[in-house]
């Protein structure tokens with residue numbers, strides 16, 4: 001059985017908003033997820049907090065963007081931290 005027989009995943013959808021995506025996340029939610037993981041590096045150094053605490057703090061902040069909030073809500077409700085590593 002060759003791999004070429006498998007259907008290509010051309011119609012994947014973002015697990016958060018359902019928009020077309022090449023992976024689990026669409027373009028905007030991937031950017032948001034990336035900024036979350038990047039931001040944690042600084043927060044960890046400055047405040048020595050766990051990733052879950054970090055998510056809670058960022059979620060509360062009025063300046064946090066909608067996309068980032070949606071990513072946080074998804075991670076918290078699904079416990080699916082893997083999407084941050086994609």
Ligand SMILES: [Zn+2]
Nearest residue numbers: 014017026029
């Ligand atoms: Zn999305």
